[in-house]
Amino acid sequence: MSALNSAAFGSCRRKTRCMNSIAAVGLATSLLLAVGCGGGSNAPQVSTITTTGNNVLDIQVNSGPAGVYANGAFASATVCTPGTSNCQTIDGLLVDTGSSGLRILSSALTASLPQQKASDGNPVVECVPFVSGYTWGPVQTADLQLGSEKAGSVPVQVLSDSDFPVPSRCANSGPSMNSLSALGANGILGVGVFAQDCGGACVSTGASNPALYYECPASGCVVVGESLSEQVPNPVALFSADNNGVIIELPAASAPASSANGSLIFGIGTQSNNALGSAKVYTVDDFGNFITIYNNQTYNGSFIDSGSNGLYFLTSNTTGIPVCPDANFFYCPPSTESLSATTAGAGGSPTSTVNFSVANADSLFDNNPNATVFEDLAGPNTLAGFDWGLPFFYGRNVFTAIEGKTTPGGTGPYWAY
């Protein structure tokens, strides 16, 4: 045997017990419902942008602190040594509804934040897998301010490969994302549907623990159980008010632009500036996914993610759209394609039609060398349905409700638009 490593697979097989049952895990099969075109309404896009209020944080789509980003929305946060006025405002944080938790590059952090310690006094350090690599570094505690909203003693992850040695299991995730060049940002402001990054799976040790949290004595890092309150949380959930979710508001972008100004609004239905209005509520499943229907096929692994920098969906084979000759992660149709899909809550309703366009990515970049806002940037997403990235947010106010939080549209988690 050669191929995809017989040793690794061989050891898998020897150690496993044979059983004939297995739980299904939300595969993207098309079975849930038969909603054809016209099953939803084609609501006009609303892009009123709220700029005033004590629950508003300015965001901007720009090239980011590394000067290289396309379709990244960035914001600032102020972190303080808990209980003091020793504070630092950090800009260039990627606003990410696809993750939960504040992560800051060690190289961007000058404020002194106390280290979180496990019950035995050892420092707690975290490994977070992302699609293209991992973040690794100590969990520290900060008093946090986002705009005018405050939360005290918030666990945050400080990204550094050098403070604590990277465990092999973490390094096995892929490349490190712990640098400005890899991240394209000074950190990630994760304001997604989950209240913590890991949740219940990380609370106890044992085989079911996915190994995000470690304690790191001098002898080396080992996986540790981390209570929900000690985990790195969606910081919005810790605000004293306006803590049930966020709205991202960005203008439409009919043509590429050098930047776009918008707002991150805290709270859903908690103030006059964050009411759901006519937005429909789309619940998500346990994995944070909902449904997208395209060409009468149902893709239940779909999701909305402001931290994805394009509209990523299906494959060239399915869409008939060629990828770019020099970048197979973007689509390069000969001319811009106007497409339509139906998004639906995880239970199959409600539904709505989403119209979108796919432009030639090479042409977009070549013809607009100074632009960072690309509404028609798209690429393939072979296995996870539709990844509705930041272009989805242009001209569409998108609500993200946090799990377990009460809102006028029901209890989170959900998206609404």
Added chain:
Amino acid sequence: MQGVLRTTRNNAYTLQEIQAPSGTVVREYVSGSGKVFAVAWQGSWPPDMRQILGSYFGQYQEAAQAQINAHAGRRPLVIQRPGFVLESGGHMRSFAGRAYIPEMVPAGISAEAIR
């Protein structure tokens, strides 16, 4: 990898499905000659990529790094090299992907079937 195993066979390959205690499902596609030609995964967190890719982990690491360097921004991963294809996507608490060796995929089996 520890986990619950289910095996199914057809004319072209044997499918070994392993569910790790963390809930992540890994599927190994084994050809008639006993070679693993593809692997796919799905779950709240990715599997140990070095464990499932074995000697191909270096190629994955290198290509993923090259893609980060080539174009900043988070997006699904597409690696298409001679002799090695890996595609993955998802977000925190939901990951899916697959890897395969194109020339070892049995005749008549579409890569789309590997998932």
